[in-house]
Amino acid sequence: MILSLVKAIHIAALIIWCAGLVGLPLMLSKHEIGENQASYSQLRLLTHRAYSYFVTPAAIIAIAAGTALIFLASAFTLWMFVKLLAVGVLVSLHAWIGHLVVLMSERRGRYAPRSALPTLLPIMIAMVAILFLVLGKPALESFAPAWLTQPLGHELPVDETPI
Numbered sequence: 001m002i003l004s005l006v007k008a009i010h011i012a013a014l015i016i017w018c019a020g021l022v023g024l025p026l027m028l029s030k031h032e033i034g035e036n037q038a039s040y041s042q043l044r045l046l047t048h049r050a051y052s053y054f055v056t057p058a059a060i061i062a063i064a065a066g067t068a069l070i071f072l073a074s075a076f077t078l079w080m081f082v083k084l085l086a087v088g089v090l091v092s093l094h095a096w097i098g099h100l101v102v103l104m105s106e107r108r109g110r111y112a113p114r115s116a117l118p119t120l121l122p123i124m125i126a127m128v129a130i131l132f133l134v135l136g137k138p139a140l141e142s143f144a145p146a147w148l149t150q151p152l153g154h155e156l157p158v159d160e161t162p163i
Helices: 002-029 037-072 078-106 117-136
Strands: none
Touching: 002 037, 002 078, 002 117, 037 078, 078 117
């Protein structure tokens, strides 16, 4: 029961987070240099509030619920660690979008809008990679070098026994 509830929270938060990561670059690219102050302020407030009040909290909830799912389902496999690497890329892109939102608000009408494609392309690649890893659960153990999968028999560099 608890696993299903956490999974539902995780999926709902992911939907909001991913929709925001796709929508915000598109919104930021719609800004035009020389537009009137009212429309600029409206777009600036919309992007700031969407990022601060919806996308970022959804990201935090998705990551927290996903972390709980790892421990609840005992999913300590290689595909999960590769997925976590892709999630790290998504978090980095989330921070980049936040930087773009701040740039737009700090430049007060002098912000030159960028094309959404250079931001959207890595976001979509990371999302597809995460979906592939989660839904396919590929057997990646064959890609790991042998020294990562077998103990080497070395002593620990300290005298204490780990807990």
